[in-house]
Amino acid sequence: MMTQSAPRPPRDAPHVLIIGGGGTGGALAHDLTLRGVRVTLLERGEFTSGTTGRHHGLLHSGARYAVADKESAVECIEENQLLRRICPGSFEENDGLFVAITDEDMATYDDFVRGCTECEIPFTELTPAEAVRLEPMLNPEVKAAVRVPDGTMDAMRMPLRFLATAKHHGATLMNYVETVDLLVEGGDVKGAVVHDRVSGADGEVRADLVVNATGPWSEQVAEMAGAHVPIQPSPGVLVAVRGRMSNMVLNRMHRSGDGDIIVPQRALSVIGTSSWTVEDPDDLDVPEEHVRRMYEEGAKLIPAIANAPLRAAWSAARPLIGSDEAAGSGRELSRTFKTIDHANAGIGNFVTITGGKATTLRGMAETCADVVCGKLGVNEPCRTREFVTLPHTAFYAEPERRLA
Amino acid sequence: MSEAGSTRRFRVFRFKRGDMDWHFDTFEVPVGPSSTVLDALRWIQRKLDRSLMIRHSCLHASCGTCGMQIDGREALACVTAVADLGGTVTVEPLANIPVLSDLVVDMEEFYARFPDEIGSTRASEGPAGAEVPEGIDAYERFEDCIECGLCLSACPVSATSDEYVGPAALAAAQRLLEEPRGVDPAGVLDWAAAPNGAWRCHAAFECTEACPSDVNPAARIMQLRSVLVRGGAKDGAA
Numbered sequence: 001m002m003t004q005s006a007p008r009p010p011r012d013a014p015h016v017l018i019i020g021g022g023g024t025g026g027a028l029a030h031d032l033t034l035r036g037v038r039v040t041l042l043e044r045g046e047f048t049s050g051t052t053g054r055h056h057g058l059l060h061s062g063a064r065y066a067v068a069d070k071e072s073a074v075e076c077i078e079e080n081q082l083l084r085r086i087c088p089g090s091f092e093e094n095d096g097l098f099v100a101i102t103d104e105d106m107a108t109y110d111d112f113v114r115g116c117t118e119c120e121i122p123f124t125e126l127t128p129a130e131a132v133r134l135e136p137m138l139n140p141e142v143k144a145a146v147r148v149p150d151g152t153m154d155a156m157r158m159p160l161r162f163l164a165t166a167k168h169h170g171a172t173l174m175n176y177v178e179t180v181d182l183l184v185e186g187g188d189v190k191g192a193v194v195h196d197r198v199s200g201a202d203g204e205v206r207a208d209l210v211v212n213a214t215g216p217w218s219e220q221v222a223e224m225a226g227a228h229v230p231i232q233p234s235p236g237v238l239v240a241v242r243g244r245m246s247n248m249v250l251n252r253m254h255r256s257g258d259g260d261i262i263v264p265q266r267a268l269s270v271i272g273t274s275s276w277t278v279e280d281p282d283d284l285d286v287p288e289e290h291v292r293r294m295y296e297e298g299a300k301l302i303p304a305i306a307n308a309p310l311r312a313a314w315s316a317a318r319p320l321i322g323s324d325e326a327a328g329s330g331r332e333l334s335r336t337f338k339t340i341d342h343a344n345a346g347i348g349n350f351v352t353i354t355g356g357k358a359t360t361l362r363g364m365a366e367t368c369a370d371v372v373c374g375k376l377g378v379n380e381p382c383r384t385r386e387f388v389t390l391p392h393t394a395f396y397a398e399p400e401r402r403l404a
Numbered sequence: 405m406s407e408a409g410s411t412r413r414f415r416v417f418r419f420k421r422g423d424m425d426w427h428f429d430t431f432e433v434p435v436g437p438s439s440t441v442l443d444a445l446r447w448i449q450r451k452l453d454r455s456l457m458i459r460h461s462c463l464h465a466s467c468g469t470c471g472m473q474i475d476g477r478e479a480l481a482c483v484t485a486v487a488d489l490g491g492t493v494t495v496e497p498l499a500n501i502p503v504l505s506d507l508v509v510d511m512e513e514f515y516a517r518f519p520d521e522i523g524s525t526r527a528s529e530g531p532a533g534a535e536v537p538e539g540i541d542a543y544e545r546f547e548d549c550i551e552c553g554l555c556l557s558a559c560p561v562s563a564t565s566d567e568y569v570g571p572a573a574l575a576a577a578q579r580l581l582e583e584p585r586g587v588d589p590a591g592v593l594d595w596a597a598a599p600n601g602a603w604r605c606h607a608a609f610e611c612t613e614a615c616p617s618d619v620n621p622a623a624r625i626m627q628l629r630s631v632l633v634r635g636g637a638k639d640g641a642a
Binding site: 045046047048049052053054057089090092093094095124133134135136137147152154155156157176178195197198199200238240244245246247264265266267268270282286288311312313314316391392393396397398 | 460504525530531
């Protein structure tokens with residue numbers, strides 16, 4: 001492992017403006033800063049306030065995708081193992097169980113085990129009795145269970161470490177600064193027109209290249225430059241109930257469906273999720289019917305969920321990659337990420353990174369930074385694989401206080 | 405937000421950098437039976453006044469970012485139902501932490517109060533009777549404290565002194581003594597024994613009342629004092 005220090009990018013280094021302060025933007029700021037690029041990052045609200053902070057808090061092992069989406073599964077297990085090394089303390093070391101409850105679930109068992117094997121996801125097969133000894137509140141009807149290296153992550157504090165590390169290496173991170181337009185001159189994107197909610201001031205930020213890392217908002221931001229991103233905002237409802245009813249993450253062993261996962265978080269159990277598609281990711285409701293379904297489906301994994309007091313019910317919009325034609329429920333769209341160089345559509349100095357999930361934030365950033373550095377003529381390799389990020393508390397400290 | 409709901413009046417604290425003074429703005433907000441105060445504030449931001457600054461992230465009381473004073477009591481806006489509040493709802497930023505703008509406080513000031521190292525994970529008490537599987541020494545889970553600042557805002561001693569480190573930091577120190585996890589307890593004890601440490605608490609228990617995450621900071625401060633009186637981490641570090 002490297003030590004936690006790196007030289008700050010020189011003043012004449014190329015300057016990249018990242019729009020979006022979620023996990024993707026944060027990991028990209030970290031990656032580019034380590035490659036000697038000057039970075040400014042704009043976020044319209046608090047960091048991680050879009051999709052990043054709102055998910056279950058699941059560190060994927062990849063097992064959830066091992067049957068239907070092997071590409072995602074392989075990305076997940078690689079990044080899962082990497083993230084545990086570079087973000088120590090940001091995960092509960094708790095693993096996950098895939099649980100077959102019905103005969104229908106059991107019918108997928110062999111495919112599931114084969115998928116995990118093919119994707120090189122470590123797993124342990126458990127008998128029903130073994131599963132109930134580990135998780136006494138589990139549905140006693142359990143027919144079989146498979147243990148995998150899932151985990152609980154802190155959905156805000158894990159990505160915050162990437163932002164913290166970028167900040168201490170000289171990146172300029174600005175929250176509550178909204179991008180209201182992009183500056184396009186002669187077919188090239190030259191920067192952003194911004195509104196600062198802290199001071200109420202309006203202004204411009206100029207850069208050599210602009211990266212759109214706004215997740216489900218990426219189509220809205222791309223449109224500011226006349227570009228197109230094939231993104232389908234796909235919200236899901238999540239429900240947190242009081243009481244920690246398992247140590248491990250519990251998943252139903254079947255094709256992804258509503259309410260088929262319970263992630264224990266501190267003294268809560270988070271049940272997720274449903275899936276539909278919307279046009280505007282700011283306009284999310286929490287349908288009562290979906291909340292009821294989370295309770296019903298969650299209770300099939302842990303019967304005590306049925307009577308657990310509600311702590312919160314909320315919606316989060318996934319940035320799923322699709323096409324305008326492939327709308328529908330949203331669950332069939334690919335969960336892997338995409339870096340789009342808009343030069344291919346005649347718009348220069350403008351790159352979009354979207355899709356993906358919190359577990360793959362570092363890998364998404366590496367791929368995008370490769371594209372960005374290629375365009376800027378920066379010949380530095382990615383260094384994030386071995387770089388232990390600063391603790392989240394460093395985000396709130398002045399750089400001088402943390403790095404000698 | 406539900407269509408079938410009614411309209412409620414919100415008085416919202418406003419302050420922007422460079423302003424001479426703060427003031428309240430009043431907004432009429434449509435609310436449904438399950439609307440939270442955060443839903444209402446986000447609606448104001450989207451539909452009426454995009455300059456309004458609010459903090460939020462997880463929307464389920466796990467991140468601690470949306471702490472504020474709602475009708476004079478510290479609460480997380482994401483789990484405070486509008487239906488549980490009467491008449492006009494007044495929202496103000498947390499007390500005892502400098503205001504950055506509107507409802508957002510400067511958390512740098514909050515984190516600066518903590519000991520140098522704070523724990524992020526703890527031993528999991530787990531569901532009763534749960535066995536630990538092969539390959540895991542003992543289950544861990546995240547610390548209860550979500551670093552929201554509600555306890556500091558509610559603390560009557562912090563209201564009179566910026567020097568007192570406050571309940572969240574002292575509770576974190578007590579957790580370190582309970583489960584040191586590689587941290588040297590002697591340094592934590594020295595930190596807690598300092599004049600603005602554990603002995604400044606007046607035991608008003610307002611912090612415990614305000615805590616949304618069952619940390620019980622007041623009881624932890626009392627435990628910390630008990631360890632200090634015995635002159636070491638011997639009992640507390642068990």
